[in-house]
Amino acid sequence: MLTASPVLTLPARLPAALPEPVPVPESVPVPAALPESVPVPEPAPVPAVGAASGTTCCTPRTAAASPVRAPADEEALCHRVDATDDQIIALIVQRAALVHEIQRNRAEAGRPTTRLARETQVIARYRGSLGRAGVDLALRLLNLCRYRGGRGSAEASQASCHS
Numbered sequence: 001m002l003t004a005s006p007v008l009t010l011p012a013r014l015p016a017a018l019p020e021p022v023p024v025p026e027s028v029p030v031p032a033a034l035p036e037s038v039p040v041p042e043p044a045p046v047p048a049v050g051a052a053s054g055t056t057c058c059t060p061r062t063a064a065a066s067p068v069r070a071p072a073d074e075e076a077l078c079h080r081v082d083a084t085d086d087q088i089i090a091l092i093v094q095r096a097a098l099v100h101e102i103q104r105n106r107a108e109a110g111r112p113t114t115r116l117a118r119e120t121q122v123i124a125r126y127r128g129s130l131g132r133a134g135v136d137l138a139l140r141l142l143n144l145c146r147y148r149g150g151r152g153s154a155e156a157s158q159a160s161c162h163s
């Protein structure tokens with residue numbers, strides 16, 4: 001059963017009510033490779049190596065721990081990781097809002113909110129790009145975005161439509 005994944009707790013900032021869609025592009029192009037020149041914010045000051053409790057997650061404790069990149073480069077990459085995570089989170093919030101709108105409409109019309117064939121397509125798309133981990137991620141996303149509110153939606157979501 002595709003929906004048997006563990007229940008994912010909604011993050012605190014995921015809105016309970018349907019928000020305006022987050023202003024991100026409708027389709028986010030996925031580059032085949034990371035671009036060489038992505039604007040990077042100024043890196044945070046890097047504390048001296050060995051400074052008491054002054055290290056960050058990205059600051060190597062010893063020079064030997066990071067033989068390839070200088071600490072400043074790693075900090076810059078960490079900033080880009082954070083910026084990427086922000087985008088991913090915004091897209092997840094947008095996805096949840098769109099799915100909630102679809103599913104609330106279905107529930108209000110007395111139709112099943114779940115479409116297993118669609119969920120299979122979603123899972124296949126993630127598997128196609130990310131392999132087994134993509135399947136796990138898709139299941140988590142489907143669960144996270146599932147509409148749970150509204151009168152009558154509970155009964156409607158019990159049923160499923162295979163088309």
Ligand SMILES: O=C(O)C(=O)C[C@]1(C(=O)O)C=C[C@@H](O)C=C1
Nearest residue numbers: 099102114115118119122142145
């Ligand atoms: O695309 C749909 O028809 C949706 O309702 C969205 C979505 C999804 O999260 O992708 C949600 C529930 C359905 O069971 C299938 C897919």
